[in-house]
Structures are given as structure tokens and as C-alpha cells.
Amino acid sequence: MPQIKVGLIGAGGIASAHIKGYAAHADKIGITAVADAVEETAKAREAELGATAYTDYREMLANEELDAVDICLPHHLHRDAIVAAAEAGKHILCEKPLCLSAEEAADVRRAVEANGVTLMSAHNQLFMPAVAKAKELLEAGTIGTVYEVRTTDSFYNDFDPSSMGWRASSKTSGGGELIDTGYHPTYLMLHLAGGMPVEATAMLSTHRLKFMEGEDSAQVLIRFDNGVVGQLVTSWAYQPAGSTERFSAVGELGSLHSDGTSLTYQLRSGESETFELEPVDTFVAEIEHFADSLIGKTRPLHTEVEGIAVLGILLAAYEGARNKTIAPVIRP
Structure with a gap:
């Protein structure tokens, strides 16, 4: 048996990427139970993983001896699953976004703190070697x-009305592309900026996927409490121009930029260096980090604190776009 026994909540979609991580680190952590509201999906994962299947995660929490859960549900179901798991005394890995509103965020924070569990936000792009190297250089x-x-x-x-499912509805997705794929560059921005967000605004567009309720593209401006200003672009409508960086930072002595694999810094003094970094499966690395954090009783890179801060940016961006203002980031 693995050192850490995990119950998977939501067995479709992104769960497949997580399952690869558990397979790679089976000596530390493994899925011993799985819950999915679609019985066929639950049974298929039961056969694949040798895990006990449920169609109700609350029943799984009550009946199984679990150390942690991994939540891979649609966005609008995250809050309830987090609260239930925390109240059952289980540690939590939760896919993005953490939840959908300031009220839900307050519920999550209270549940995690009251029950003394660890929550790790599943911000997989933090495990890109180029991101880790950039963070090291910035902190140095x-x-x-x-x-x-x-x-x-x-x-x-290439979403179409038949394949988009719950993501087509703002009620279940929480918005549009910005709170979905756009969540990734938002937490990456938070990580690299090194401060907490203060205010934000956005311009939202629907260029191509006009059948969905929310935007398919967004451009966001964010100010942090340490003076950093962030610019974020995200879209489902188009490929970016070839010269577009994945991330960059500019400071008093120079700058750094990355395409997601290599990383280069250039200083005004003339000094420069490029790091060619081997890509990794970020989901596999994420699962290992979750396991190591629980085994070593250490803080994950991003907990509910950062998850709530990211949500705060997104909610302020949506408010700014709606009211054509710069909106304050609310901290529940």
C-alpha cells in the first residue's frame, strides 16, 4: 500500500493527467478509492486503478480510510467537495479554480483552518523547470x-457546442476562458510577482467561440502590493504571435524571459545567460510535491492562500471589465 491513500473525486477529464502522477510515485502515494457521479466512469477507473468505486464522494469519505483527496470536478462543485473533505479530516489537492466567489473562498478558508488539514492548489505550471529557475533568479x-x-x-x-459541456455556461464555469485556461497565467503571475494583488481590470472579448456564454479571450492588468504591475494575455480563440514570451519580468538591473522551456536573463551591465531546461510532466511533478508535502509536513508551494489570491485577481478583473473601472481585489 502507498504511504498516502488518496480518494479521487471526479474521475473524468483532467483526472487522467493526475493518475499518471500517482503511477509515477506509487511508492509514496496512490489512489485507493474513486468517486464519480457517472457510474460508468467510476467503474472504469475502478478497473483501471484497482480502487473501490463510488458514485457519491460523501459516501467514499465516510467509508474509506483515506489520508487525502484529489478533487477533479467541474468548477462549480469545488467548494462543497473541499468543505466535505476538510470536515472529514482529509488533506486536499484541488484542481483550478479553487472556487468561484468570495463567499465560497471564505467557506474554504474556514473549513481548512478549522480542521487543520493541508490544501494544495493544483497549479501545475509552477513545476515547469523554467518557472522554478525564474523564481530562483528573482529571489536572488x-x-x-x-x-x-x-x-x-x-x-x-477547437471546442464546439457538442464538446464544450459545462464550460459553455457561466454558472458552472464561473465565467469564460479567463477563469479556466486564464487561471494558469494568473497564478504564474502571482508566483513571479512576489506580492499580493491589490487591484485589477480587464478587457474581455469573444472573438470566435460565440456559442459560449463567457469570453474566449482576456487581457488583464494587475497591481501588487510590492509595486509590481502585471500584464496577462490569455485566449482560446487564437495562437499567439511567434515572438510572444510565455512569461517575462523586468527590473531595475535588467530582464528575464522564457518560452516555457529555455530561460534567458539580460542585465544592463551586459551580462546575460540562457538556461536550456529539460521539460517535465508538470502533473507528475505536482503529485510528487503533494506527497512530499504531506510526508514531510511542509507547506505546498501554493495553498488555499494563493488559490484565494488568484480568485481575487480574477473576480476583480471581471468586475473591472463589467464596470469599466479598476476594481479592488477583495480578500475574504
């Missing part, structure tokens, strides 16, 4: 005081 002061951070995550999405 290589480019001095940081002024600006930019992040991009755009691609041509």
Missing part, C-alpha cells in the same frame, strides 16, 4: 527590484 535579486511581469497562455481551441 538577479534583475533587482521587479517592476513588471507578463504572462501569456493562449491557444486555438
